[in-house]
Amino acid sequence: xxxxxxxxxxxxxxxxxxxxxxxxxxxERGDFENVELVxxxxxxxxxxxxxxxxxxxxxxxxxxxxSPAYPGLMxxxxxxxxxxxxxxxxxxxxSPDQPFPDLIQTQSYLRKFAEPLFATGxxxxxxxxxxxxxxxxxxxxxxxxxxxxDQGKGRETEERWDAVVVATAWYDNPxxxxxxxxxELRRKGIAKHAxxxxxxxxxxxxxxxxxxxxxxxxxIASQLAPVAAEPVFRSIRRPNxxxxxxxxxxxxxxxxxxxxYSLGDNDKAILHLExxxxxxxxxxxxxxxxxxxxxxxxxxxxxxxxxTLKQLCDPSMRPxxxxxxxxxxxxxxxxxLAFLGGVxxxxxxxxxxxxxxxxxxxxxxxxxxxxxxTPQARLETEQTRLETIESLIKSMENPTSLLAYHILGxxxxxxxxxxxxxxxxxxxxLGEGENKLIEWSDSMWDTKEAMFALKEEVxxxxxxxARAQGVVENKT
Numbered sequence: 001x002x003x004x005x006x007x008x009x010x011x012x013x014x015x016x017x018x019x020x021x022x023x024x025x026x027x028e029r030g031d032f033e034n035v036e037l038v039x040x041x042x043x044x045x046x047x048x049x050x051x052x053x054x055x056x057x058x059x060x061x062x063x064x065x066x067s068p069a070y071p072g073l074m075x076x077x078x079x080x081x082x083x084x085x086x087x088x089x090x091x092x093x094x095s096p097d098q099p100f101p102d103l104i105q106t107q108s109y110l111r112k113f114a115e116p117l118f119a120t121g122x123x124x125x126x127x128x129x130x131x132x133x134x135x136x137x138x139x140x141x142x143x144x145x146x147x148x149x150d151q152g153k154g155r156e157t158e159e160r161w162d163a164v165v166v167a168t169a170w171y172d173n174p175x176x177x178x179x180x181x182x183x184e185l186r187r188k189g190i191a192k193h194a195x196x197x198x199x200x201x202x203x204x205x206x207x208x209x210x211x212x213x214x215x216x217x218x219x220i221a222s223q224l225a226p227v228a229a230e231p232v233f234r235s236i237r238r239p240n241x242x243x244x245x246x247x248x249x250x251x252x253x254x255x256x257x258x259x260x261y262s263l264g265d266n267d268k269a270i271l272h273l274e275x276x277x278x279x280x281x282x283x284x285x286x287x288x289x290x291x292x293x294x295x296x297x298x299x300x301x302x303x304x305x306x307x308t309l310k311q312l313c314d315p316s317m318r319p320x321x322x323x324x325x326x327x328x329x330x331x332x333x334x335x336x337l338a339f340l341g342g343v344x345x346x347x348x349x350x351x352x353x354x355x356x357x358x359x360x361x362x363x364x365x366x367x368x369x370x371x372x373x374t375p376q377a378r379l380e381t382e383q384t385r386l387e388t389i390e391s392l393i394k395s396m397e398n399p400t401s402l403l404a405y406h407i408l409g410x411x412x413x414x415x416x417x418x419x420x421x422x423x424x425x426x427x428x429x430l431g432e433g434e435n436k437l438i439e440w441s442d443s444m445w446d447t448k449e450a451m452f453a454l455k456e457e458v459x460x461x462x463x464x465x466a467r468a469q470g471v472v473e474n475k476t
Contacts, residue, residue: 003373005336006365007162008033011143013129015039016046018341018352019167020114021084022360023122025353029427030360037117038145040128041065044114047171048107062148063128068171068195068216073103076215078451081347082106085357086435087113098458126152132164132298134334137306141337163336163363166298167352170291170342171195177211177289181261185285190269191261194220194288200227208284209233209271211258217288218246225249233279235271237398243346245456247463255279293320293342293406303333303375319389321405325382326371327419328406329355330362332378335371343415344407347448350438351416357437358419361426369422416440 010032012022019037026035043049047067075082078099079089089109092101101109117123131144141164147155174193176182185191194216200223208228210221213236224232231253240246256273264270269282292315299309312331313322322339324332331337338359345351362369372378385405393399408415417440424431431437438444 004368004371005138005163005363006031006368007140007336007363009161010035010163010165010363011141011159011161012037012165012167013132014046014167014169014341015041015044015114015123015125016167016169016341017048017110017349018169018356019046019165020044020110020117021349021353022165022167022340022356023117024084024113025356025360027117027120027122029357029430031364031366036122036124038124038127038129040126040148042126043111044123044125045107045110046169048103048110050103050107061154062126065172066196068197069103070198071103072199073219074098075100075102075106076452076455077101077347077349078447078454080438081448081451082109082349083438084113084349084353085430085437097461100455100458125149129297130156132166132337133309134300134337135160137301137334163338165338165340165356165359166295166342167340168295170293173292173294175290175292176287179258179260181263184263185261185269188263188267190283191285191287194286195291197286200224203228203284205229206283207268207281208286209235209255209269209279209282210286210288211235212288212290213238213240213246214244214288214290216290217286218244220286220288221252222246222249225251233271233282235273238400241400241402242452245452245459247456247459261285290401293322295322295339298337300331300334300337319386319405323382324375324379326378327381327415329359330371330378332375332382335378336363342406343412344404345412346451351412354416354419354423354437357423357427357430361423367426369426413440413445 010026012019015037023035023037026032041049047069050067050069051064079091079101082101083089092099092105126148128146128148129143130146133142135142140160140162143159143161145157145159147157174195182191197220203224204227206228208224210217218240221232221234230251232251234252234254235258236254237257256275256277258271259274260272262270262272264280269285271279271282294313294315298312300312302308302310317323322342325339326332328343329338329340340355340359341348341352343351358369362371389403389405392403420437420440423437
């Protein structure tokens with residue numbers, strides 16, 4: 001007889017895309033007495049919910065957690081890969097010339113998807129989770145929340161749940177490189193993370209440098225190019241990969257990685273590059289250097305004494321990760337704690353749909369999905385992943401930062417296939433019909449890979465139209 005836990009009451013933290021589809025899948029595909037979702041902001045949507053300035057309530061000292069998105073954002077993912085099972089994403093009105101949904105269209109899709117979930121009364125907005133503590137080896141989880149509604153005004157409450165799903169991603173934790181002099185530039189307000197980008201307007205005529213060449217850095221550089229002082233410097237380690245399309249622009253100038261920063265007599269930054277070049281008089285530096293994997297509000301019992309609570313995530317751990325996860329989902333030492341949305345994927349909507357369905361069935365009775373019944377066995381997937389990363393890093397002269405624990409890359413395909421196969425053994429009806437979980441086939445993967453070249457073609461069309469109108473720009 002299986003000794004795996006089958007929690008009856010589960011709390012989902014985070015009302016973004018992954019949290020919402022998890023709630024739907026737990027309600028419709030799982031076997032629970034109660035499932036609820038808490039979201040600290042005033043609406044659902046996660047990164048796709050862009051706060052309006054008048055929604056920031058300074059009078060009541062209500063905290064604000066702004067999205068890293070910005071007005072006018074054009075997505076990089078086609079509608080078919082933004083579609084939850086049973087809820088196809090409508091083609092944007094700009095199709096077929098521009099088939100990528102933008103920020104507003106994606107937010108609208110999520111709100112429409114959430115309507116029946118709100119009707120269940122299972123979503124609590126303006127509810128911040130400040131602590132999740134393990135209660136004994138088999139005692140569930142103590143969750144401390146703050147009620148930021150007009151009535152609550154930050155009042156703390158405590159709840160106990162059999163299981164907790166963390167579906168918050170990593171956007172609270174901007175990743176800052178350990179580059180000499182960067183801390184001083186941050187204190188001066190010269191160095192800024194891409195998370196706070198809101199558009200190029202305030203940087204007209206300013207000397208700006210951008211660090212990085214993934215999506216955020218490329219978006220910022222391309223928007224700055226027409227308006228900032230010429231040139232806009234882009235500090236990169238290698239040409240951008242095809243996943244992150246960026247068109248050439250006459251006012252963008254690529255330079256070597258930054259070895260250190262210093263402050264000039266005029267209180268402007270000096271960039272000291274690895275090739276010996278110095279670039280003075282920089283007024284702003286934007287770093288598109290991603291986000292760190294951390295969940296500071298989660299504490300678990302120490303595996304050795306089973307009595308002392310410790311932070312689950314150690315910032316000094318390398319490679320950076322949420323540790324001790326079975327298949328990037330279940331906490332190996334207590335599998336009633338789960339993480340969804342943590343795998344960095346080009347298609348997070350469909351992956352979140354799949355992983356949350358798998359989790360709903362792994363935690364449910366009867367005929368639940370089975371997984372290893374000891375912590376040691378559950379830790380084997382982490383050890384295999386660590387060995388894979390170490391091997392890849394050793395094989396490269398200049399390893400890319402994309403060799404990270406939670407970025408699966410090509411391994412995402414067999415990972416998703418394995419989870420889908422296990423789901424279909426329990427619920428074969430999810431392999432066909434209108435509620436079909438997308439099939440992770442070779443052709444699907446090829447379409448996903450071709451999506452990035454298609455985005456580049458769209459950018460070229462946008463650029464051509466802009467030039468015909470007398471505007472030189474490259475907006476992604």
